[in-house]
Amino acid sequence: MRYATLGGMDAVDRQIIAALRANGRATYADLGRQVGLSASAVHERVGKLESSGVITGYHAVVDPPSVGLGVTALVGIQPTDTGDDDEIAAALGELPEVESCYAVAGDEAFVVKIRVATVDELERSLGRLRRIHGVARTRTTVVLSTRFEGRPNAPEPAPPPAVPDKSGA
Amino acid sequence: MRYATLGGMDAVDRQIIAALRANGRATYADLGRQVGLSASAVHERVGKLESSGVITGYHAVVDPPSVGLGVTALVGIQPTDTGDDDEIAAALGELPEVESCYAVAGDEAFVVKIRVATVDELERSLGRLRRIHGVARTRTTVVLSTRFEGRPNAPEPAPPPAVPDKSGA
DNA sequence: ATTGAAATCGGTTCGGC
């Protein structure tokens, strides 16, 4: 039940997704070899995964220090009593140094991840965050090192369909 | 190791990087059109960016709920007095639900992002985290919604290199 | 470091199963 109705995805789709998460530039021919289908079959499946919103894009991953972004921080954002979350989120989205923005449970409305070149820029960025309308306080956690980031993470190894069950699928 | 690559990177490299961050499956021919070089020149530049560690990989981005990962949480991890950070980080790396792991300043040694299917699994995952040798406490922040995540974030708006167009664009 | 040409290989469409 947990797997059956996830957008009509089968085990092969999940294999393809895992392969594309590991290597976003894998060719259809490669993927076909990995999953045991022809390139054209994979092509069609990937197209459907893309247009159904399961795969939302493909991105190169860059070493941040190599592009001059050596400072990372996690910032909790506490709104004022009357602050509007959507308004704050929109303002956060305007700042290019804010890479990710999560609305969270707790007395902070958001936790954002920001990346800047220097601690000087971090200070300036925090000033910009605090100046956003509706923001009362920020709480900053400086990242000392990134041990790992954005790993694939399969939900579970794979559901072994030990006994085929035809009932009401 | 010092990142000597900032010295070796020019504006065209930054353009290529930005383009590949936006679309990790862009063809070399496409990239060449965007930056005003031939496909083979782009091919060589990208190869160097990859082997020098500036571009570390390419990944498909997947809508987490679509693959059965509907619950995200940020967890601060406080070690015991004698806990060894590297050992803890290694143990965190063994858990597939831990997507990212940052060593941070403050009384927590790490902040990790975890993704699981259900709150039930979240509870089990937190149990695993607490059972890691050297971990004293965890502090969990549940993500209610992801406003945005992993945006490109160029350090500079990318200066246009004034490429003369040959065929009336 | 870039180009353009040449050869290989993959992407994409389509007819058929």
Next chain:
DNA sequence: GCCGAACCGATTTCAAT
């Protein structure tokens, strides 16, 4: 839905600059 063939465009190598 998948395959295989065919066509076309992209990748990749390379000599020359």
